[in-house]
Amino acid sequence: MTHNEERGSWVKEGAIGLSVGILYGTSSIMVGHPLDTIKTKMQAQAGFETTGMFKTISTTFKTQGVKGFYRGCIPPLWGSGIYRSTQFAVFEAAYTFMDNDMMRSEIPGTFGVQLRVIAAGFCGSTARAVIECPLELAKTRRQTGQSYQMKGVYKGFGAIWLRTIGLMGIYFVLIDSFRRNLPHRFSSPVLGPFLMSGTAATLAWWIVWPMEVLKTQQQGSTKKDLPMSKHIANTFREKGVTGLYRGIGPGTLRSFLANGTAMIVMSNAQKMVTKLGLRD
DSSP states (O other): OOSOSOOOOHHHHHHHHHHHHHHHHHHHHHHHHHHHHHHHHHHHOTTOSSOOHHHHHHHHHHHHOGGGGGTTOHHHHHHHHHHHHHHHHHHHHHHHHTOSTTTTOBOTTSSSOBHHHHHHHHHHHHHHHHHHHHHHHHHHHHHTTOOOOSTTTTTTHHHHHHHHHHHHHHHHHHHHHHHHHOGGGGOSTTHHHHHHHHHHHHHHHHHHHHHHHHHHHHHHOOSOOOOHHHHHHHHHHHHHHHHHTTTHHHHHHHHHHHHHHHHHHHHHHHHHHHHTTTTO
16 A cells, blocks of 8 residues: 555565565654754753754754764664564555455545555554664653663553554555545655655644654653653643644654655665566
8 A cells, every 4th residue: 555566465565565664764764863853852851841943953053063963863773674664564464465345345434545554554553663662762862861771661652652553544544545536646756755655644743743742751751650641631731732742843844854755765665676576
């Protein structure tokens, strides 16, 4: 579903998704990490609780230089290739495996979204969250100037799992809808994948952003964990709706640029796989 190539077996599609997903993940981090650092500082680092995006960028550059924007990039650089390739591999394998009459049933009122898109998205999201949580913890601690310890590597897992299910579920549904209903809008081999993936990812992030804020604050805090519901209630009571959307500016820029660029890389890799006859 994330590509227009003729499909092979579900095992083969899973293996291909694993391979090209690595390119997606590493491309995404290389483009988006500086803005992700700014987003994380705004959400979780002491001293940046009220600063805007441009002030945070300025302060980071003055105090740490260019390397400050890439702090914590090593865990997600190699880790993103792993968990993003896993999400695509599991999704593509599940989506192809569920190619039957029941799972091809369209959900009413969704402009043709099939049950297997939802089911495969859930499987891919869960696999990603299991791998991503320890890596996100390491990245967040480094971005906020803290040391990383192996203790409690699944801190914030509940928030990251719910966030990822919403994020990737919406992303896969939108990509599927764009491909089926607006093929002429995304026909360009470069601009098409960039706009399609950048738009789908950014819309999904806007919807699940409060869970991203919660995840970052939980993983960036050295205090005792609170239940998710209480943490969200406290944030809303102290800062209102704006508190739940803290860092949305750099997050939006990061999402659009990183996911758009990464999809160009991955879609061309999918075409190359077909051209080399690896789906035969």
